[in-house]
Structure formats: C-alpha cells, structure tokens
Amino acid sequence: MRHVRAASAATLALAIAVVATGCGGGTTSGGSNESPKTLTYWASNQGPSIEADKEILTPELKKFEKETGIKVKLEVVPWADLLNRILAATSSGQGPDVLNIGNTWSASLQATGALLPWDEKNFEAIGGRDRFVDSAVASAGKEGEPPAAVPLYSLAYALYYNKKMFAEAGVEKPPATWDELVAAGKKISKDGKWGLGAEGGNLSNNIHQTFVLAQQHGADFFDKDGRATFTSDGAVAAVKQYIDLMAEDKIIAPGNAEYAQNQSLTDFAKGKTAMVLWQAAASTFAAQGMKPEDWGAAPVPVPSGVPGAGKQTNSMVAGINMAVFKNTKNIDGAKKFVKFMTSDAEQKLLNKTYGSIPPVKAAQADEAFGAPDLKVLRDTLATSAAPLPQVPNESQFETAVGTAVKELWADAAAGRPVTTDSVKARLEKAQQTMQQ
Amino acid sequence: MTATVTTNPEVDKSTGKGTSRGTGGARRRLPRIPDRIRQGGLPYLLLLPAVLLELLIHIIPMVIGIVMSFRQLTQFFISNWGAAPWIGFDNYSIAVDFDAPIGEALLHSFFVTCVFTFFSVGFAWLFGTAAAILLQESFRGRGILRAIFLVPYALPVYAAVITWAFMFQRDNGLVNHVLHDQLGITDEPSFWLIGDNSIYALIIVSVWKGWPFAFLMLMAGLQNIPRELYEAASIDGAGIWQQIRRITLPSLRPVNQVLVLVLFLWTFNDFNTPYVLFGKSAPESADLISIHIYQSSFVTWNFGTGSAMSVLLLLFLLVVTAVYLFLTSRGRKGADV
Numbered sequence: 050m051r052h053v054r055a056a057s058a059a060t061l062a063l064a065i066a067v068v069a070t071g072c073g074g075g076t077t078s079g080g081s082n083e084s085p086k087t088l089t090y091w092a093s094n095q096g097p098s099i100e101a102d103k104e105i106l107t108p109e110l111k112k113f114e115k116e117t118g119i120k121v122k123l124e125v126v127p128w129a130d131l132l133n134r135i136l137a138a139t140s141s142g143q144g145p146d147v148l149n150i151g152n153t154w155s156a157s158l159q160a161t162g163a164l165l166p167w168d169e170k171n172f173e174a175i176g177g178r179d180r181f182v183d184s185a186v187a188s189a190g191k192e193g194e195p196p197a198a199v200p201l202y203s204l205a206y207a208l209y210y211n212k213k214m215f216a217e218a219g220v221e222k223p224p225a226t227w228d229e230l231v232a233a234g235k236k237i238s239k240d241g242k243w244g245l246g247a248e249g250g251n252l253s254n255n256i257h258q259t260f261v262l263a264q265q266h267g268a269d270f271f272d273k274d275g276r277a278t279f280t281s282d283g284a285v286a287a288v289k290q291y292i293d294l295m296a297e298d299k300i301i302a303p304g305n306a307e308y309a310q311n312q313s314l315t316d317f318a319k320g321k322t323a324m325v326l327w328q329a330a331a332s333t334f335a336a337q338g339m340k341p342e343d344w345g346a347a348p349v350p351v352p353s354g355v356p357g358a359g360k361q362t363n364s365m366v367a368g369i370n371m372a373v374f375k376n377t378k379n380i381d382g383a384k385k386f387v388k389f390m391t392s393d394a395e396q397k398l399l400n401k402t403y404g405s406i407p408p409v410k411a412a413q414a415d416e417a418f419g420a421p422d423l424k425v426l427r428d429t430l431a432t433s434a435a436p437l438p439q440v441p442n443e444s445q446f447e448t449a450v451g452t453a454v455k456e457l458w459a460d461a462a463a464g465r466p467v468t469t470d471s472v473k474a475r476l477e478k479a480q481q482t483m484q485q
Numbered sequence: 486m487t488a489t490v491t492t493n494p495e496v497d498k499s500t501g502k503g504t505s506r507g508t509g510g511a512r513r514r515l516p517r518i519p520d521r522i523r524q525g526g527l528p529y530l531l532l533l534p535a536v537l538l539e540l541l542i543h544i545i546p547m548v549i550g551i552v553m554s555f556r557q558l559t560q561f562f563i564s565n566w567g568a569a570p571w572i573g574f575d576n577y578s579i580a581v582d583f584d585a586p587i588g589e590a591l592l593h594s595f596f597v598t599c600v601f602t603f604f605s606v607g608f609a610w611l612f613g614t615a616a617a618i619l620l621q622e623s624f625r626g627r628g629i630l631r632a633i634f635l636v637p638y639a640l641p642v643y644a645a646v647i648t649w650a651f652m653f654q655r656d657n658g659l660v661n662h663v664l665h666d667q668l669g670i671t672d673e674p675s676f677w678l679i680g681d682n683s684i685y686a687l688i689i690v691s692v693w694k695g696w697p698f699a700f701l702m703l704m705a706g707l708q709n710i711p712r713e714l715y716e717a718a719s720i721d722g723a724g725i726w727q728q729i730r731r732i733t734l735p736s737l738r739p740v741n742q743v744l745v746l747v748l749f750l751w752t753f754n755d756f757n758t759p760y761v762l763f764g765k766s767a768p769e770s771a772d773l774i775s776i777h778i779y780q781s782s783f784v785t786w787n788f789g790t791g792s793a794m795s796v797l798l799l800l801f802l803l804v805v806t807a808v809y810l811f812l813t814s815r816g817r818k819g820a821d822v
Contacts, residue, residue: 163564445785481586
C-alpha cells in the first residue's frame with residue numbers, strides 16, 4: 050500500500066506540475082544568466098531546405114562557439130510551423146533563447162510581452178541602433194516602443210520580367226507605372242501566355258500587394274489608434290485595382306486564383322507568365338533552370354513612375370528579425386549571439402547566401418549586393434518601402450483581409466462581376482470580424 | 486459495498502483471518518492493507534493509474550479549455566494566461582450572435598459541416614457495405630482486392646490528401662484533365678479548390694478516406710453471421726436481395742450502430758482533410774467548423790472565442806451522441822423482447 054500511495058502521490062504531483070507549467074506561463078521578468086554556456090536558437094527555414102540551412106548556419110555557430118565558448122543548439126523550423134511553435138513556447142514559457150520571427154508578426158508578438166524589448170541599452174550591447182537601416186527597425190515593433198526584435202535579413206518586392214517574352218511582344222522596357230504594366234500585359238496575354246502572375250490563395254501575398262496599392266491610393270488599413278479602416282475609399286480602390294488585373298484587364302490567368310505554393314514562379318520560369326511581383330526570386334528562378342540573363346528586375350510600378358515615399362510606395366518592408374525570449378537563462382549570451390549574427394562580416398556572408406539584403410548599413414554597402422536585381426531591392430528598401438501596420442492584431446488583419454481578397458479572386462476567376470460594392474462588402478465583413 | 490464499509494473492525498478481523506489462508510502470500514507482501522480495502526477497494530486501486538492518465542490527457546485539458554472560454558484570452562495574455570480578464574459568457578454571446586459576422590460565419594460553417602458529414606458518412610457507409618458484401622464470397626484475387634481497398638486507410642493522411650490537392654488543381658490536375666480534356670464533360674476547366682465546387686472536392690476526399698474503415702468493420706461483422714442462415718434461406722427460395730435485406734443488414738445492425746456513430750464523430754471533427762486541402766483559410770462553401778475554430782484560435786489569436794466555440798461543439802456532439810445511443814439502445818431492447 051505504501052508503494053501504491055507513493056506512486057499515486059508521485060503521479061498526482063507530476064500531473065499538477067504539468068498543469069501548473071501549462072497554465073502558469075512564462076515568467077515575465079527579464080532573463081538570467083543561470084546557464085551561461087549554452088543557447089538554443091530557432092532559425093526560420095530560409096534556404097532551399099532545412100538541411101541546407103543547417104549546412105549554412107552550423108559553421109557560423111562553430112565560429113561563435115570558438116569566440117565566446119557558448120554552444121548554440123540549432124533547430125531550423127519550417128515557416129508553416131514557426132508561428133504556432135512560437136505561440137506554444139510563449140504560453141508554456143518553454144522556448145528557445147534566441148529565435149527568428151517574420152517581421153510582420155513583430156507587433157503581435159510584442160504584445161505578448163514574451164520577447165526582450167530592444168531599448169537603447171540593449172541596442173548598445175550589439176553596437177547601437179544606428180547601425181541598422183531605419184525602415185527595417187521600424188518593422189520590428191510598434192511605433193514609439195522599443196522594438197521586439199532586431200532585423201537580420203531584409204527583403205523587398207521587385208517586378209521580375211522575362212526578357213525574351215518582352216522582346217517577342219514588342220515591349221521595350223519594364224513598365225514603371227500601372228498603366229504601362231497593363232498595356233504591356235495586354236500585348237503579351239494571348240495564345241496561352243499571360244502578362245502577370247499572382248498567388249491568389251496565399252493570404253500573406255494578397256496582403257503585401259494590396260497594402261502597397263492602398264498606400265498608393267493614400268489609404269491605410271488602420272487608423273492612428275490601431276482601429277481597422279478596411280472600407281475606406283482608398284483601401285477599396287486598391288483591392289479592386291489588384292483584382293481587376295484579372296477581372297477587367299485580363300492579364301492574369303484565372304488559374305492563378307488558386308495558387309498558393311509559388312506556382313506563379315514556376316509559370317514564370319516556364320515562359321507562361323511574363324511578369325511577377327516577388328521578393329528576391331533569383332534563387333528560385335535558378336533552381337527552375339533559368340539563366341540570370343533570361344530575366345530582369347525593376348522597381349514595382351507606382352502612379353508617377355518614380356518610386357518614393359507615401360503615394361509612391363512600392364513595397365512592404367519584408368524580412369526576418371532576431372528576437373530573444375525574455376525568460377532566457379542566458380541573457381548575456383543571447384545578446385552576444387545577436388551581436389555576432391548582426392556583425393558586418395556575418396551579415397555580408399549570410400545575406401549573400403540567402404539572396405537577401407543586409408539591414409546593417411555597413412554590410413549593405415558591400416559590392417556583393419550591387420548586382421542589378423539586388424540593387425533594385427536595396428534601393429526599394431532604402432527609399433520606397435513601408436512597413437506593414439505595426440498593430441497587435443496584424444495576424445487577424447492578414448487572415449481577414451487576405452481571405453477577402455482570396456474570395457474576390459475566386460469571383461473574378463469564375464467570371465462573377467467584381468464591383469466597388471462587392472469589394473466593399475467583402476472588406477466590410479472582414480472588418481467586422483476584427484475583435485478588440 | 487455499503488456493507489463492507491459499515492462492518493465493524495472485529496468482524497473484519499475475523500474475516501481477515503478466515504481469508505488469510507487462501508491469500509497468505511499476498512498478505513505477506515502487502516501486510517497492512519485493511520481487509521475492506523482489499524475486498525472493496527482493490528478494483529479502484531487498480532483503476533487509479535488509468536483514471537489519473539485519463540485526467541491528465543482528457544479531463545484536465547478539457548477543464549482548462551472550458552475555463553479559457555470564459556476569459557478574454559488574446560495575444561496580450563498568452564504568456565501569462567492566468568491573468569486574462571474573466572468576461573463570463575461574452576465569448577459565447579459573440580459566438581452565437583448570428584446577426585454579427587463572427588456568429589454568422591460560425592452558423593454557416595456549422596451547416597456546411599452538417600451537409601458535409603451527412604454525405605461523407607452516407608457514401609462511406611454505402612461503399613463500405615457494398616464492398617464488404619461483394620467480397621464475402623471467396624473468389625480468386627479476393628485477398629488482393631481486400632488489401633487494395635484498405636490502402637486509403639493505411640496511408641498517412643497528409644500524403645494522401647496532398648496528392649488529392651494536386652489532382653484537383655485547375656490547370657495541371659488529373660481531375661480536370663480527365664473531365665475536361667479527355668471526356669469533354671465540362672466546357673472549361675473547373676476550379677475545385679476555390680469557389681463553390683470545393684465542397685464536392687472535400688466530400689470526395691473524405692469518402693475516399695473514410696469508407697475503408699466501414700469496409701473493415703463490416704467485413705468483420707459479416708464473419709459472425711452463421712452460414713446456415715443463408716443456406717436455409719436459399720433452400721426456402723430467397724434471392725440474393727432478399728438475403729441481404731432479411732439476413733445481412735439486420736445481423737449487421739450492432740456493427741452499424743457503432744460504425745455510424747464513430748464515422749459521424751470523426752467526420753464532424755475532421756481537421757486534417759480540409760486543412761491539407763485548402764490551407765488555413767478554407768473557401769466559403771467548404772468552411773468546416775473545425776477549421777473555423779482553428780482559425781479563430783490560432784490564426785487570429787482569439788483563444789477565448791475559439792474555446793467557447795469548441796465547448797459549444799463539444800456540447801452539440803455530446804447531445805447528438807446521447808440521443809443516438811438512447812434511440813438505438815431502446816430499439817435494441819425492443820428487438821430483444
């Protein structure tokens with residue numbers, strides 16, 4: 050009986066412990082230095098595969114270990130799992146010390162209070178805030194608050210075009226305005242070929258494109274207080290303009306309405322589609338058998354033809370940031386690791402490998418990022434990209450509006466009319482599902 | 486039970502002595518167990534580990550889920566969700582306010598799920614029954630056919646459904662290739678993964694995935710029907726249809742009762758099929774309730790509202806199951822009499 054009682058008491062204790070850790074959540078106090086010799090790092094899947102990422106990062110982590118004596122345990126997490134993994138880690142308090150986050154999640158994750166805020170003091174520890182490009186830092190958290198993360202890899206949208214298809218259709222230079230883009234697209238769209246590609250089923254992509262168009266219409270999806278304003282005239286016009294590329298102008302193939310696995314890039318590489326709006330597509334094109342001279346990159350069109358700020362915005366600030374879990378057991382080591390990964394040398398090396406742009410100014414100046422397509426991305430980031438709304442319910446916004454746009458694509462593809470009213474009705478519904 | 490509890494210790498001692506002869510060995514290993522525990526409590530003791538695990542795996546998470554449904558649990562509180570404000574039934578009133586978009590969408594997904602479940606379970610049961618009856622007679626190749634029929638059941642869900650997703654693609658998929666290019670049934674290639682056709686695609690995949698289980702269960706059920714019944718029937722001049730109607734189906738009734746309930750519960754709650762087929766945002770016509778709840782909780786970070794919806798779903802399934810069990814067991818009692 051004594052054994053049984055002991056066993057049941059142990060089981061009960063275990064049960065209580067599990068439940069307690071399950072609902073107690075992570076401590077909200079800052080990290081400590083209890084285990085200064087190890088770190089766990091969740092890297093997002095950046096390269097062609099998880100294995101490739103491990104091969105790229107492992108030598109760098111070894112370098113870091115040699116410099117500091119801190120061993121970094123690496124786990125590469127696929128994109129589709131990353132946000133759920135972070136949420137689980139946040140609610141249980143059992144997470145990595147350092148992790149990658151998508152920069153559009155910054156404000157949402159900042160609101161959980163689980164990430165270390167990068168105030169002046171913490172930025173000093175990694176060489177100062179001034180080392181980073183402003184727009185990249187602006188996309189790392191809510192305005193007026195210390196950022197929730199530090200920029201690591203930066204990306205922006207460009208217009209990629211197929212040189213041969215342009216030549217065949219008699220289009221001389223890449224379009225700089227939307228009118229030129231539609232005109233070029235109409236020349237190309239015949240005989241099974243299409244002017245422009247889209248990813249109608251990809252909610253994030255829908256958001257990125259309509260956000261930029263909304264900026265060009267002088268509209269935002271949120272007001273200053275963070276309240277949703279999805280149905281403003283500018284926002285409605287932006288969404289309609291995007292869908293009309295298929296519904297009205299007929300330069301996007303109807304099949305693109307269901308694309309969500311980057312099929313539009315495959316179509317581009319196969320010569321079925323002449324243009325795509327994409328972030329750093331070079332490595333994908335190469336993997337699909339295109340030679341660098343087959344395609345060109347130009348800034349995404351703007352109304353005036355010259356990209357800039359405000360109504361001439363032509364990209365969202367895309368990228369990956371590096372965050373530190375507040376309850377890390379090795380706060381000093383975590384900061385050292387962030388400093389290492391954002392050092393000029395590592396920035397050059399890693400961004401070169403991944404085809405992204407360093408958010409660190411000194412590294413960005415390196416000639417490796419002067420190739421024509423990367424120069425477009427770099428200039429876009431520097432002058433004409435704007436961060437997505439940094440609001441805590443950004444994730445809800447992406448789902449609600451991204452889905453509305455997805456349904457509108459389905460309407461357009463099925464030949465149902467897409468009108469200002471139907472766009473407004475979808476956005477109205479999206480707005481009403483936003484709680485808080 | 487009450488008797489053992491109220492017996493006085495002296496009687497206990499005497500019975501203890503009385504029984505000690507038989508269980509002396511056990512008594513030496515566990516010397517201090519009072520007899521009333523040994524006689525009345527031992528079964529409970531043996532059940533204890535199972536009860537604890539059940540608590541740990543099912544009951545406690547369920548209670549946590551119910552507690553969460555009364556709190557305003559959003560991204561602001563997930564790192565310390567004990568601190569989320571208590572808002573009573575607000576999450577529930579949001580979920581069932583059918584005039585507002587969130588409630589309206591939930592109601593819509595509920596109806597979609599009912600239609601989906603009805604057709605999925607119906608066809609899965611029909612195909613399973615037909616296949617089980619057809620494969621009852623032994624013939625050359627029966628073993629191979631049985632094995633082939635069970636393939637959908639054995640395949641990993643993700644791999645199977647992603648293959649279907651490829652086949653349903655509009656421009657490169659096999660389905661349109663056959664329907665449009667080869668047979669010319671449709672005027673132009675149809676969309677299967679977006680728009681109104683999505684529900685058909687979903688039902689087809691679900692039936693394909695579900696019927697082998699029905700087949701397996703019914704095949705086992707058929708093994709238990711005495712062959713003599715059929716022999717006697719055929720001597721009496723009953724045809725094959727009469728045999729199926731009068732012998733096979735009534736004999737399979739107990740199996741079918743369990744089978745339909747299990748298929749119903751699995752299909753109503755199915756998450757994998759729509760998620761792999763459509764991703765985190767299903768088309769309106771195929772917006773199943775499981776995906777809808779997932780979206781409310783994990784995509785838009787309203788864990789409180791998501792929990793409330795889950796609790797409502799749980800209540801609905803409990804009620805349906807209880808009614809179903811009540812009706813079928815009453816029917817059976819009637820048949821026994």
